[in-house]
Amino acid sequence: MTGPTLMGPMVTHVDAPRLTLGFDRFERLDLDRHRAVHGRLYEPRLSKLMAMADQVDLRGRGGAAFPFARKLRAVGRHMTTGDIAVVVNAAEGEPGSLKDHVLLTRAPHLVLDGAVIAAHALESREIIIAVAGKGPALRSIRAAIAERKLPVRLVELTERFISGESGAVVRAVNGETPVPPGVKVRTADFGVDGRPTLLSNTETFAQLAVLSSLGADLYAGVGTSTEPGTVLLTVGGSTVVETPIGTPLGTVLERCGTTAGQGVLVGGYHGGWLTPAVATHVPVSRAGLTAAGGTLGAGIVLPLSPGTCPLGEVTRITSYLAAESAGQCGPCRLGLPDVVRALNALADGSGGPEGVRRAASIGRGRGACSHPDGTARFALSAIEVFEQDLTVHEVRGGCGLPVRGFLPLPMIEGGDGRLAVDWTRCDGHGLCAHLVPEIIRLDRNGYPIVLNTGIPPWVESNARRAVAMCPALALRLTTPDVRAERRN
Amino acid sequence: MDTPQSEKPGVRWLVPAGIAVTAGVLIGAATPAGAVVVTEIQHFMDFYSGVFTLVGLTVSMVAGLVATDRMILKIQHRILAQALHRAATLISMAFLVSHVVIEILTRNADVVQVLLPIGRTSAIALGTVAAHLMIIVALTGVARARFATGRRPWLWRALHWLSYAAWILAIIHGLLAGRQAPVWVTWSYLVCVAGVGVALLARGLVTVRPRGGEEELPEESRSKAAKRKAAREASRSAQQAANERIKVSR
Numbered sequence: 001m002t003g004p005t006l007m008g009p010m011v012t013h014v015d016a017p018r019l020t021l022g023f024d025r026f027e028r029l030d031l032d033r034h035r036a037v038h039g040r041l042y043e044p045r046l047s048k049l050m051a052m053a054d055q056v057d058l059r060g061r062g063g064a065a066f067p068f069a070r071k072l073r074a075v076g077r078h079m080t081t082g083d084i085a086v087v088v089n090a091a092e093g094e095p096g097s098l099k100d101h102v103l104l105t106r107a108p109h110l111v112l113d114g115a116v117i118a119a120h121a122l123e124s125r126e127i128i129i130a131v132a133g134k135g136p137a138l139r140s141i142r143a144a145i146a147e148r149k150l151p152v153r154l155v156e157l158t159e160r161f162i163s164g165e166s167g168a169v170v171r172a173v174n175g176e177t178p179v180p181p182g183v184k185v186r187t188a189d190f191g192v193d194g195r196p197t198l199l200s201n202t203e204t205f206a207q208l209a210v211l212s213s214l215g216a217d218l219y220a221g222v223g224t225s226t227e228p229g230t231v232l233l234t235v236g237g238s239t240v241v242e243t244p245i246g247t248p249l250g251t252v253l254e255r256c257g258t259t260a261g262q263g264v265l266v267g268g269y270h271g272g273w274l275t276p277a278v279a280t281h282v283p284v285s286r287a288g289l290t291a292a293g294g295t296l297g298a299g300i301v302l303p304l305s306p307g308t309c310p311l312g313e314v315t316r317i318t319s320y321l322a323a324e325s326a327g328q329c330g331p332c333r334l335g336l337p338d339v340v341r342a343l344n345a346l347a348d349g350s351g352g353p354e355g356v357r358r359a360a361s362i363g364r365g366r367g368a369c370s371h372p373d374g375t376a377r378f379a380l381s382a383i384e385v386f387e388q389d390l391t392v393h394e395v396r397g398g399c400g401l402p403v404r405g406f407l408p409l410p411m412i413e414g415g416d417g418r419l420a421v422d423w424t425r426c427d428g429h430g431l432c433a434h435l436v437p438e439i440i441r442l443d444r445n446g447y448p449i450v451l452n453t454g455i456p457p458w459v460e461s462n463a464r465r466a467v468a469m470c471p472a473l474a475l476r477l478t479t480p481d482v483r484a485e486r487r488n
Numbered sequence: 489m490d491t492p493q494s495e496k497p498g499v500r501w502l503v504p505a506g507i508a509v510t511a512g513v514l515i516g517a518a519t520p521a522g523a524v525v526v527t528e529i530q531h532f533m534d535f536y537s538g539v540f541t542l543v544g545l546t547v548s549m550v551a552g553l554v555a556t557d558r559m560i561l562k563i564q565h566r567i568l569a570q571a572l573h574r575a576a577t578l579i580s581m582a583f584l585v586s587h588v589v590i591e592i593l594t595r596n597a598d599v600v601q602v603l604l605p606i607g608r609t610s611a612i613a614l615g616t617v618a619a620h621l622m623i624i625v626a627l628t629g630v631a632r633a634r635f636a637t638g639r640r641p642w643l644w645r646a647l648h649w650l651s652y653a654a655w656i657l658a659i660i661h662g663l664l665a666g667r668q669a670p671v672w673v674t675w676s677y678l679v680c681v682a683g684v685g686v687a688l689l690a691r692g693l694v695t696v697r698p699r700g701g702e703e704e705l706p707e708e709s710r711s712k713a714a715k716r717k718a719a720r721e722a723s724r725s726a727q728q729a730a731n732e733r734i735k736v737s738r
Contacts, residue, residue: 473641
């Protein structure tokens with residue numbers, strides 16, 4: 001076990017480490033150390049690589065768990081005709097996930113090995129690494145590229161929850177706005193600059209490198225029979241742990257020095273909550289977690305410590321997710337604020353869990369990406385797992401515990417404005433609800449109910465219009481920074 | 489979709505477009521044929537920019553008044569009326585500028601008269617006062633959001649009521665100053681007066697009514713919810729097929 005280092009979060013492992021091999025001795029594995037730890041680079045041909053990936057059923061580790069062999073096959077069909085691009089998706093947009101950051105920072109050559117192996121098998125001449133934000137990960141991977149004199153293109157992305165979706169990453173690499181595209185095109189056929197593209201998550205490439213150096217049989221030496229190998233988890237938003245697939249979650253939590261607390265969120269903010277009893281025994285695998293009502297997703301595990309109001313925490317995260325919507329698709333743009341409203345009603349005792357169920361029944365697949373689905377799943381599983389807390393809220397109008405904000409969120413930027421109503425002036429004209437339905441609804445008497453969240457960027461211009469058009473001059477935009485307001 | 493990204497290009501293109509148009513006009517005026525066209529336009533503007541200013545002002549006032557109606561109009565119509573109010577004001581202000589510039593260029597007025605309500609005829613002085621009031625109302629209108637934030641929203645209303653004074657002065661100015669007004673112009677002035685009169689009456693009636701009125705909202709939201717539900721059910725079967733495709737690979 002390695003302690004927190006200068007280079008970032010704590011990294012540990014259950015049983016023998018693979019991806020994190022050598023982390024206990026070195027802060028960062030430069031090329032020499034990497035070769036000493038992982039051995040010589042072995043670059044198999046496509047057929048061999050596909051057979052290996054097939055044998056161990058290697059899946060994408062970014063959340064969707066798409067079979068990697070199938071992806072290789074889909075891109076491989078273009079080998080004779082197309083100029084294939086290989087993209088490493090390191091846009092780790094989910095708060096609470098650090099594994100890709102840790103890999104890039106401390107084992108950049110393992111990720112590069114994976115990319116080189118895939119590029120060699122596909123006879124691709126371009127490797128692109130999409131990294132979110134500046135910082136140690138970018139510096140480390142840049143240094144690693146320079147060490148190996150590889151013709152790798154680095155693309156810096158702005159960090160957002162939805163910017164990690166594969167279509168959004170491709171658009172970002174192409175210099176477009178990084179939001180999921182409305183019309184689904186297979187990246188394998190039409191990706192970067194319209195070329196066939198192999199895009200996968202950072203950990204997937206690292207796993208590919210390990211698979212290629214160990215061989216399929218050795219690789220399958222740990223893990224379960226259907227899901228061999230190890231997996232990287234980020235626990236509590238602070239510790240990255242590598243564990244064989246199938247390890248009980250309780251063991252992993254113990255290794256990280258924590259407990260299940262009031263409940264454990266698995267699969268990140270698009271995942272599901274588990275009760276402490278279930279969380280202790282459930283095996284960490286796709287099948288195990290799905291059967292328990294969660295998902296493995298990108299390996300995010302967030303135990304909720306005691307002493308904070310679970311419902312408040314869930315509402316806080318749902319507000320964040322609602323604001324992180326790109327505002328492209330109606331069911332997401334209007335549906336997620338509805339979920340927040342229903343959760344607020346639940347918290348103050350004015351509504352029941354039925355309201356949340358109704359609001360969260362957005363319907364699967366009704367968006368350009370899985371953001372509405374995932375957010376609804378998050379809210380729904382929360383009201384199942386925290387049922388006791390809900391009853392207390394319903395009866396007493398609150399549980400008396402403060403909302404401590406234990407679940408990680410990115411820092412909120414300064415320009416985060418809010419709409420405020422001067423109730424002495426408001427005359428219930430209702431123009432505001434028509435202009436910004438995402439944030440303002442009308443009550444039975446025709447007066448606005450303002451959702452108490454920040455204004456997402458895509459709502460801002462309409463919010464300004466609502467302020468300008470309020471016939472009673474009762475609406476105003478408040479910003480933490482008064483000078484920013486004056487400028488507008 | 490209103491996003492900050494889509495707003496910026498509009499502003500960015502505004503200045504180059506303005507420069508291009510100005511350059512085009514100047515170059516055009518240098519050629520004989522172009523000079524004729526420019527002179528024609530100047531004549532036209534000399535004749536009509538004042539008229540258009542007043543018509544724009546009237547449309548703006550009627551639209552602004554109509555936008556306050558809660559009896560007949562639905563919310564979306566009120567929003568449209570407000571948008572029209574702003575657009576008409578902008579057009580009116582643009583013609584006001586051209587009117588003033590042309591009157592100075594054609595020596596019908598001088599700069600002092602534009603700044604101060606003095607001069608040869610009181611008709612022109614009325615126009616000056618009307619123009620000043622219009623500018624005050626328009627500028628405070630632009631800064632409306634600030635009044636909403638501040639502690640004196642009534643000040644904004646008081647300033648905005650000045651537009652009635654501006655408008656009446658502008659009409660008298662239009663009838664007395666310059667050329668003898670043709671019959672149709674006089675008629676259109678009368679229509680203007682009638683229009684604003686009716687709109688004012690409507691406003692007076694509506695403010696007497698108790699607030700609230702019929703609640704469209706619950707019914708509307710219910711019907712929307714019903715529509716959504718219907719849409720959900722209709723697409724459920726389609727979704728099952730789509731579920732295969734929506735798996736987002738990261």
